Amino acid sequence: MDGILEGFSQALKLIVTFDPDLYEIIAMSLRVTLTAVIVASLIGLPLGAWLAVNRFRHRRLTIAVLNALMGLPPVVVGLFVYLLLSRAGPLGVLGLLFTPTAMIIAQVIIITPLIASIAHQAIRDLWAEYHDLLISMNASRAQRIRTLLWDGRRALLTAMLAGFGRAIGEVGAIMIVGGSIEHSTRVLTTAIALETSKGNLEFALGLGFVLIALAVAVNLTIHTLSGTERASTW
Amino acid sequence: MGKARAWEGQEDARPLLPLELHGAEARVRGKRLLGPVDLTIGRTGTTIVMGPNGSGKTTLLRLMHGLQRLSAGTIRWNIPRAQARERQAYVFQAPIMMRRSVVDSIAYPLILRGMNRRQARARAADWADRVGLGAALHRPAQVLSGGEKQKLALARALILQPEILFLDEPCANLDGRAMREIEAILLDARAGGTRIVMATHDMGQARRLASEIIFLYAGRIHETAEAGAFFARPATAEAAAFINGEIVE
Numbered sequence: 323m324d325g326i327l328e329g330f331s332q333a334l335k336l337i338v339t340f341d342p343d344l345y346e347i348i349a350m351s352l353r354v355t356l357t358a359v360i361v362a363s364l365i366g367l368p369l370g371a372w373l374a375v376n377r378f379r380h381r382r383l384t385i386a387v388l389n390a391l392m393g394l395p396p397v398v399v400g401l402f403v404y405l406l407l408s409r410a411g412p413l414g415v416l417g418l419l420f421t422p423t424a425m426i427i428a429q430v431i432i433i434t435p436l437i438a439s440i441a442h443q444a445i446r447d448l449w450a451e452y453h454d455l456l457i458s459m460n461a462s463r464a465q466r467i468r469t470l471l472w473d474g475r476r477a478l479l480t481a482m483l484a485g486f487g488r489a490i491g492e493v494g495a496i497m498i499v500g501g502s503i504e505h506s507t508r509v510l511t512t513a514i515a516l517e518t519s520k521g522n523l524e525f526a527l528g529l530g531f532v533l534i535a536l537a538v539a540v541n542l543t544i545h546t547l548s549g550t551e552r553a554s555t556w
Numbered sequence: 557m558g559k560a561r562a563w564e565g566q567e568d569a570r571p572l573l574p575l576e577l578h579g580a581e582a583r584v585r586g587k588r589l590l591g592p593v594d595l596t597i598g599r600t601g602t603t604i605v606m607g608p609n610g611s612g613k614t615t616l617l618r619l620m621h622g623l624q625r626l627s628a629g630t631i632r633w634n635i636p637r638a639q640a641r642e643r644q645a646y647v648f649q650a651p652i653m654m655r656r657s658v659v660d661s662i663a664y665p666l667i668l669r670g671m672n673r674r675q676a677r678a679r680a681a682d683w684a685d686r687v688g689l690g691a692a693l694h695r696p697a698q699v700l701s702g703g704e705k706q707k708l709a710l711a712r713a714l715i716l717q718p719e720i721l722f723l724d725e726p727c728a729n730l731d732g733r734a735m736r737e738i739e740a741i742l743l744d745a746r747a748g749g750t751r752i753v754m755a756t757h758d759m760g761q762a763r764r765l766a767s768e769i770i771f772l773y774a775g776r777i778h779e780t781a782e783a784g785a786f787f788a789r790p791a792t793a794e795a796a797a798f799i800n801g802e803i804v805e
Contacts, residue, residue, distance in 0.1 A: 454623055455652040459665050460641045469664075473655040 329527025333535075336528060344529075348536060351509040354422050354496070355489045358429035359437075362489075363482050366434045370441025370481070371467045371474075374449045385442065391435035396428075400495030403428045407499065420501040425509070428495040433485035440484055444477035445470045479548055483541055490537050510536070568635045572643045572719040573599045573751060575620060579629030582615050590615040590775045592629055597720070597753060602746055604762040604783070605755040607772035608804045613755035614649070616772065617722045620753070621646045642669075645713035647723045651705040653697040658689055661697045662711045669716075683711040687741055703734030710741050714750070721745060723754040727761060739765060759799065763787060771795045773804070 336344045373385060405411050407419040407427075418424045448470050456466050471478065493511035502512035510533045517526035574596050581591030590612035597603060597620070605613045618624035620631065622641060633640035645665075654661050663680035667673060684690050687707040692700065697708055706726055713721055723742075727735040735758075742765065746752055756762055762769065766783035773794045779786065790796040798804045 452652060452654070454646075454648065455654075457623060458621065458646045459668055461668055465668055469654075476655075 325524060326527065328524040330531055332524050332528030333531035336532065337535075344532065346505065347508055347510055347513050347529075348532070350422065350507070351490060351511075351533075351536070352540075354425045354429065354509060355486060358426045358433060358489050359482055359486045361426065362430045362434040362437050362485055363478075365430075366437030366485070367441045367471060367478055367481070368467065369434075370438045370443075371445045371470050373438075373442045374445040375463065375466050375470065385439075388435050388439050388442070392439050394432055394435065396432055396492050396494035397498065399428055399431050400498030403431065403495065403499045419499060420503060420507060422500070422507055424499040425496040425507060428499050429489045429492060432492060432495060433489050436488055437481045437485040440481035441474075441478055444474050444481065448474045448477075476548070479544065483544060486540060487537060490533070490540075568639050570635050571599060572633055572635055572640055573597060574634060575720070576632045577620070577629065578632075580619060580626060580631055581628040582612075582619050582624050583627040588775060589624075590619065590772075591627075593619075593777055595770070595777060595780070597751070599751065601767035602742075602752040602754070602765050603768045603770060604766035605753065605770045605772060606757070606762060606798065607778075608798065611772040612775040613772055614724050615775075616770075617646070617724050617753065617755055621722050643716075643718055644720045644722065645716055645718040647706070647709045647713050647721065647726050649724045649726070649728055651709035653700070653705055653708070656697055657694050658684055658697055658700070658708055659693040661708055662689075662715055665712060665716050679715065680711075683715050684708075686744075687711045688737060703730050703737070706730065706734070706738060707741065710738065710745075714741070714745050717748070718750055720751040720753065723752065725755050725757060727756065727758060735761065759801075771798070 335341075373381070373388070403424060404419065406413050407416065407424055408414055409419075418427070449466075452466075452470065452473070456469065461469065491511060493515055496507075496509060497512050497515065500507035500509070500512065502508045502516055508516075510529055514526045514529045514533070517523075517529065576597075577593050577595040579592040579594065581593070582589045593616065605616060607613055615624055619626060621644060622637075623646070635643075654664065656664070659677055659680045661680075662683050663673070663676035666676035666679060671679075681690070681693055684693055687710060689700075689704060689707055689711065692704065697705070700708060710726070721742075727738055730738070739761065742752060742754075752765070754765070763783070766786075769779070769781055769783050769786040770777055771779040771781075771786070771790075771792070771794075773792075778792050779790065779795050781791065786795070787799060790799055794804055
C-alpha cells in the first residue's frame, strides 16, 4: 500500500513541478498516439462504413478476419515493422527505424482493425435503420457512406477513443521499433517499462498514474468538445 | 449532372406518369407476397390502397417505388426508370428520423441533389413553416412527437416537389388533430400537382381523400374503382365486408 501511495505522490510531484523530462515524454506519447489515431481513423472509418453498405463475395470472411485482427499481438506487429524498416528490410532505405514515425506505423497497424471493426458494427446498425430512406432518395453509394459516417459520428468517436485507449497503453511494438531512446522516442509506457526494469517501482507507478490521468483527460476533452452527453439522442 | 438539377424538374420534360404494372409479382424466398397485379396509375387524383393486414398494401407501394424487387412482370414509368426515381418520394409508416436537426433533415434531399447547404436550409426552413415545424427548426429530429415526425417526413418528401408521393399508412397511431394536419398537407400537395398513392386502414380518411380505391385481398387486387362507387356499391363480398367494418381475414 505504501508503494502505491508513494507512486501517487511521485506522480503529483512530477506534474506540479513541471518536470521537463515528464512533459517531454507526455508530448511524445500524445504526438505518436494522436497521429496514429488520426491515420487509423482515416483508413478504418471509411473501411468500416464501406463494409457495412456493400455486399460482395467473401464479405463475411473479410469481416471475420478484420475482427480477428483486433487481437493482433503488439509484439508480433513490432517485429513485423522492425523487419520492414531494418536496414536489410524492404523499407530500410527510408531510415525510419527507432524514430517516432516507426512507432506511429506500428500503432496504426495495431489500431486500424479495432477502429474499422467498431465502426463497421455501428454503421451496420445505422444502415439497417436508414436503408430504405437512402435507397428511396436515390443516394449514391458515396453519398450513403458520407451520410452514415456523419450521422454515426458519435458512435465513431467511441471507435476512435477505443483506438486511442489501445494505442496510448501499448508498449510491446513501440519498444521494438522505437527503442525508448531518451529525448527521442521515449513515451510513457516504454518509460514505465524501463523504470520497472531498473527497480524504480514507485517512479514507474507514478508514471503509470500520469498515463491513466492523460487517457482520462483526453477522453473527457473529446466528449466535452463533441457534446456527446448534451445531445445524446442524436 | 441530371442529379444536380432533378429537384428543379428540368431533367426530362415528359411527365412521369402514367405508371403501368403488368403481371407484377413480388416473392420472397419463393413465397408470393403480391400479384400478379395489373394496374395503371394515371396522372391525377388520389389513390387509396385498402385491404386487411397482410393483403399486400405495403408490398404494392414498395414495388411501385422500387424498394421491393420485382419477381415477375413489368413496371413501366412514362420516362426511363433511372430518372423516374428522382421524381417520386415515399413516406414510411414509421418515419425514419435521421440524427440531425429538423431543418437539416428536411434539407437533406436537396443537398443530396447538389444544392448548396445555405440555400437548402433556407428552403427547408420554409417547408418546416408550411408543415407547422417552424418553431422546432433546430431540435433533434429524433425527439419530436409521433405527429411531428410524420410532418417532418412529409416535408422531407415534398421539398423535392415529387410528381408522385407514396405514403404507407402515414397516420397510423396518430390522434385526430395530427391526422387533420397531415391531411391538410396532403391536400396542399395534391393541389400543387403531386399525385398521391396512399395505403390506409382508416375508412374515414379514405372517404375524405380518395378519388380512386384499390382494394387488395390475399395479395391480389380484388377491386379497383372510383371512390364514390367503391363505397356505395362495392363489387366484391370481401370489399363490402371491409367497408362495413366486419373482420376480413
